[in-house]
Amino acid sequence: MPDGDCLGSVAALGLSLEVLGKTVTLASPEPLPELYRFLPAADRFLIGSGALSGDYDTFVVLDCSVPDRLGPLRELLERNLMIVSIDHHASSYDFGSCTYIDTGAAATGEIIMDLLDLLGVSPRQEVAVCLYTAIATDTGSFRYQNTTPMTHRRVARLMELGIDVARLNVLLYDQKSLLHLRVLQAALQTLDLSPCGRVAWMSISRETLDSLGALEEHTDGLIDYVRSLKGVEVALFFREMVPGRWKVGLRSKGEVDVQRVAALFHGGGHVRAAGAVLEGEGDRIIKEVVAAVLSALSAG
Amino acid sequence: MPDGDCLGSVAALGLSLEVLGKTVTLASPEPLPELYRFLPAADRFLIGSGALSGDYDTFVVLDCSVPDRLGPLRELLERNLMIVSIDHHASSYDFGSCTYIDTGAAATGEIIMDLLDLLGVSPRQEVAVCLYTAIATDTGSFRYQNTTPMTHRRVARLMELGIDVARLNVLLYDQKSLLHLRVLQAALQTLDLSPCGRVAWMSISRETLDSLGALEEHTDGLIDYVRSLKGVEVALFFREMVPGRWKVGLRSKGEVDVQRVAALFHGGGHVRAAGAVLEGEGDRIIKEVVAAVLSALSAG
Numbered sequence: 135m136p137d138g139d140c141l142g143s144v145a146a147l148g149l150s151l152e153v154l155g156k157t158v159t160l161a162s163p164e165p166l167p168e169l170y171r172f173l174p175a176a177d178r179f180l181i182g183s184g185a186l187s188g189d190y191d192t193f194v195v196l197d198c199s200v201p202d203r204l205g206p207l208r209e210l211l212e213r214n215l216m217i218v219s220i221d222h223h224a225s226s227y228d229f230g231s232c233t234y235i236d237t238g239a240a241a242t243g244e245i246i247m248d249l250l251d252l253l254g255v256s257p258r259q260e261v262a263v264c265l266y267t268a269i270a271t272d273t274g275s276f277r278y279q280n281t282t283p284m285t286h287r288r289v290a291r292l293m294e295l296g297i298d299v300a301r302l303n304v305l306l307y308d309q310k311s312l313l314h315l316r317v318l319q320a321a322l323q324t325l326d327l328s329p330c331g332r333v334a335w336m337s338i339s340r341e342t343l344d345s346l347g348a349l350e351e352h353t354d355g356l357i358d359y360v361r362s363l364k365g366v367e368v369a370l371f372f373r374e375m376v377p378g379r380w381k382v383g384l385r386s387k388g389e390v391d392v393q394r395v396a397a398l399f400h401g402g403g404h405v406r407a408a409g410a411v412l413e414g415e416g417d418r419i420i421k422e423v424v425a426a427v428l429s430a431l432s433a434g
Numbered sequence: 435m436p437d438g439d440c441l442g443s444v445a446a447l448g449l450s451l452e453v454l455g456k457t458v459t460l461a462s463p464e465p466l467p468e469l470y471r472f473l474p475a476a477d478r479f480l481i482g483s484g485a486l487s488g489d490y491d492t493f494v495v496l497d498c499s500v501p502d503r504l505g506p507l508r509e510l511l512e513r514n515l516m517i518v519s520i521d522h523h524a525s526s527y528d529f530g531s532c533t534y535i536d537t538g539a540a541a542t543g544e545i546i547m548d549l550l551d552l553l554g555v556s557p558r559q560e561v562a563v564c565l566y567t568a569i570a571t572d573t574g575s576f577r578y579q580n581t582t583p584m585t586h587r588r589v590a591r592l593m594e595l596g597i598d599v600a601r602l603n604v605l606l607y608d609q610k611s612l613l614h615l616r617v618l619q620a621a622l623q624t625l626d627l628s629p630c631g632r633v634a635w636m637s638i639s640r641e642t643l644d645s646l647g648a649l650e651e652h653t654d655g656l657i658d659y660v661r662s663l664k665g666v667e668v669a670l671f672f673r674e675m676v677p678g679r680w681k682v683g684l685r686s687k688g689e690v691d692v693q694r695v696a697a698l699f700h701g702g703g704h705v706r707a708a709g710a711v712l713e714g715e716g717d718r719i720i721k722e723v724v725a726a727v728l729s730a731l732s733a734g
Contacts, residue, residue: 275575276589277603283590289576290583290590303577304687309664312627319622322615364609387604 135351136162138170138271138306140197143220143242145175146264147196150255161185163205167351172305173267174260182206192216197242199223220245225404240280243268247288262295266302275303317343317352321371322359331365333427337372337380339416357383368392368427372420375411380419384408390430398426435651436462438470438571438606440497443520443542445475446564447496450555461485463505467651472605473567474560482506492516497542499523520545540580543568547588562595566602575603617643617652621671622659631665633727637672637680639716657683668692668727672720675711680719684708690730698726 141162148158160179170176180188183206193215201208211217211229219229222239239245243265250257257265269289273281276289293299321336328334338353346352353373360369369385382399384392385407392408399422401410412419441462448458460479470476480488483506493515501508511517511529519529522539539545543565550557557565569589573581576589593599621636628634638653646652653673660669669685682699684692685707692708699722701710712719 275577277575277600277607279600281593281599283593286586286590286593290586293581293583293586299581300577300579307577308662308687310662311664312625315622315625315659315663319619319625322619322622325612325615325619327612359615362608362610363615364611387608 135164135167136170137197139241139243139268141166141170141173141176141179142264142266142268142271143196143246144179145173146243146257146261146268147194147246147249148178149175149261149264150250150253150257153255153258154253159185159188159190161207163203163207169306169309170267174263183209186210190215192218195219195221195229196246197221197223199226201227201229220249238282240278240282240285241269241272243272244285244288247292257292257295259295259297262292262297263302266292266297266299267306270303271306311352313346313348314352316346317348318356318359320346321353321356325360327363327366328424328428330428332367332431333370333424334360334363334366334368335370335372335420335424336360337416337420338374340374340377343374357385361385361387367431368395370420370423370427372416372423374416378413378415380412380414380416382410382412382419382423384410384423384427389434390427391434392427392430395423395426395430399423435464435467436470437497439541439543439568441466441470441473441476441479442564442566442568442571443496443546444479445473446543446557446561446568447494447546447549448478449475449561449564450550450553450557453555453558454553459485459488459490461507463503463507469606469609470567474563483509486510490515492518495519495521495529496546497521497523499526501527501529520549538582540578540582540585541569541572543572544585544588547592557592557595559595559597562592562597563602566592566597566599567606570603571606611652613646613648614652616646617648618656618659620646621653621656625660627663627666628724628728630728632667632731633670633724634660634663634666634668635670635672635720635724636660637716637720638674640674640677643674657685661685661687667731668695670720670723670727672716672723674716678713678715680712680714680716682710682712682719682723684710684723684727689734690727691734692727695723695726695730699723 144160148160151158162179163182165181166176186209193210217230219233221235222242224237226235236245247265320342321338324337326335357369357371367387367389371383373381375381384396386392391405393403393405396403396408396410399410399412403409448460451458462479463482465481466476486509493510517530519533521535522542524537526535536545547565620642621638624637626635657669657671667687667689671683673681675681684696686692691705693703693705696703696708696710699710699712703709
């Protein structure tokens, strides 16, 4: 699922390159999540293989750390195109001809904003909406570690272009469906803590999701409720993808490298956010993962 | 209950006046909420009448729009003191000798920051923590309408003083107790919408609160879940204070003046946020208030 930084950056750069007289095709490997359909250029995105029929000379890849994430668009890497990749993830892949990775940037949108300055294009209001979306979503509304003084200064400049930030934030955060809250309620019923209070988890079974008519997107962000608990070092969220197959998300507040815990179950990720897929019965899986986290906690 | 802007502003100004050689007493009408005990000067606050025994020549009142909110500290208004009041609320009371109200400021903390510039005091790191807390909490992490480009520029300056914003935000937002989430779960079970989808509400009974061992502070912010629903214009939250006595909170996204609805039930507030207290049986009260909101919606 493409996120706000990815889609906002792609739309912002695309619309700005058009101002410079370039012919631009916007593309996403997958349909845009409902949440981001308000972006000014949202209806212009070609989806997946729908973008492959064009005749391009340059392929610009934004906020994408591995080729697999390109989905059907990966085919474009094999054509004889100039490849430009811009990203802010430390583990980002070197796509070839022209790769720019700035891990100090809070969002790819920050790099795009600076690039527009270098190109001498002053962002139009609709571009400012895209860049604000990119930066605000990737910094958790300026709460995360990646937020810098320059992040705030860039956003001040975007606001001075006249964007309605309060309205944008309603579009980004106050568009929940009743189903989102029903799924939250069902997940909260399973909330549990280790006796030491440092590991907490919630889960949602296939049966519950089906009975509510809920999709994967309705479970987005539920792990943040677990993480918000005082004293919890590691938060876990278990979702039954298909009967007997569970995806676990792991979040650490810093003491434990959850990527190493996820690796025990053939998963991966980063120090503070990781995931894995496990087969079997829910209760047993939860016990196993919680035990592994507790053992990592006591080892650290 | 004093909020982050009030306590952050008081602590920031107090600590800075000490740098200028003033003798300062920090005071709050009520004990500091658990949430704000991390503030650098939190343990220095004298509470309520505990602050009345001092011999003062100036009484500085911050982020306080009406004298009633001073609680026991109101007595200081009757002494022969210089009264300085600084606030950003439009409806703020004129406390007398020296009142400064800037409704364009997102938080009283913004005014204090500018005042420190005028006084030639460069904020120390602990003052920056207080000012960040004041500004970030009153703008809903820079999401609300009151956020301006200058808000972001001020925060950039505060961050450049070396404060750990990610850690501060964990202290502000990731300190929930298990009880908070149990109360949320119980409230979500009551979530309901009008057939038109424009009014939504949740409630929590005295019996439920007592059975969970929950206090008023555990219901703080629950109305935001109701407001976050797509299509909802007015969000309501009903809390049974004592058996048969309910407090309703009303939040509007702009179409309805909820202060006028609250006034029908002898309550008050602002256009977008209001409240009232009603006596009677829960279901009947909910029906009455919802009907009044629906009628205001169709009239508007």
